Amino acid sequence: MRSLISPRLLLREWEEKDAAFVLDMYSRREVMRYLGADPQVLTDLAGAQARLTAWRDRQDDVHTVWAVQDRQTGRLLGTAFLVRLLSSGTPLTRADETEVGWHLHPDAWGQGYATEAGAAVLSYAARSGIKPVLAVVNPANEASQAVCRRLGMRRVGSTDRYYNMTCELYST
Numbered sequence: 001m002r003s004l005i006s007p008r009l010l011l012r013e014w015e016e017k018d019a020a021f022v023l024d025m026y027s028r029r030e031v032m033r034y035l036g037a038d039p040q041v042l043t044d045l046a047g048a049q050a051r052l053t054a055w056r057d058r059q060d061d062v063h064t065v066w067a068v069q070d071r072q073t074g075r076l077l078g079t080a081f082l083v084r085l086l087s088s089g090t091p092l093t094r095a096d097e098t099e100v101g102w103h104l105h106p107d108a109w110g111q112g113y114a115t116e117a118g119a120a121v122l123s124y125a126a127r128s129g130i131k132p133v134l135a136v137v138n139p140a141n142e143a144s145q146a147v148c149r150r151l152g153m154r155r156v157g158s159t160d161r162y163y164n165m166t167c168e169l170y171s172t
């Protein structure tokens, strides 16, 4: 169990009982709109459970997909992850490079939680010897690019190497 702690947050592994929250969050267009080349909102619990399974499949000794929760109240806020990027192609294939990412429930936007969770994940990556860590962001996703900048990541350029889409590429 690779939990991480920051001043306001606990990052813990996802559990089956979180499927309802996953459905609530990823059924929202405003959450999904910049994720991947062909974003599909979740429509049922089976889809949420499949997503939990897919996240587990992307984990290894170091790479992890965390549930982000409020340390004080236990309220779930979203997802933070450190995973191998997926290279463009059909199907997508696992790349050697590692990416950091963040998805928050809209109720948790505008409070610095993504930046706080991202900082905890980048510290964990540094402790684990993973360097550099990349972030790939839809060019229209200003909020996420602002998180990258707050974390001190630098924009490297634009790339279509990952996820069958053109992304802004940031690096630690």
Ligand SMILES: CC(C)(COP(=O)(O)OP(=O)(O)OC[C@H]1O[C@@H](n2cnc3c(N)ncnc32)[C@H](O)[C@@H]1OP(=O)(O)O)[C@@H](O)C(=O)NCCC(=O)NCCS
Residues within 6 Å of the ligand: 030, 031, 032, 034, 035, 101, 102, 103, 104, 105, 108, 109, 110, 111, 112, 113, 114, 115, 116, 136, 137, 138, 141, 143, 144, 146, 147
């Ligand atoms: C990307 C996403 C996580 C950014 O969320 P966010 O709330 O803007 O980012 P943060 O959690 O870092 O919060 C920063 C905001 O909180 C404010 N804030 C309030 N209290 C704060 C605190 N204690 N510390 C830092 N910032 C704080 C900041 O001023 C900033 O607001 P602003 O953008 O109006 O200036 C969110 O838009 C999202 O989940 N989108 C859908 C999924 C997605 O696209 N993910 C990225 C894929 S690449």
